[in-house]
Amino acid sequence: MTRTPPLGDQRGLWQAVMAAAAGRCQCRGTCGKKHDKDGGRCPAHHGAYVRHGTGPVHLLAAPADPDALLLPPHKAAALPKRELAAWCPACHDATRRAAARTRQAAVPGGPADALFDL
Structure with missing residues (x-):
């Protein structure tokens, strides 16, 4: 147990x-x-403002591998530093959603809700 x-x-x-x-x-x-304007990397810096009218960015330390973003929180919290990356909330959430869509598309038979369609 970790x-x-x-x-x-x-x-x-x-x-x-x-x-x-x-x-x-x-x-x-x-x-x-x-992220073309910024050399292929997100321009968000911790504590900086991305655009006028928003609060400062608070970066997250989360799994670097997009698939690992879907880990349960207790498993993600146990990852070593070499498996983590800095993420702004916008990139983190969008990458996590994309990983979830990819995982769902890989499930044979389509979404689980399809079992209950009438």
């Missing part, structure tokens, strides 16, 4: 992931955007 590290350890892990990412979202298009 235990979730204490909060202090998680904060240190988050800081290590942000340092490795230079405080910038590490998405390279898995969210569906090409």
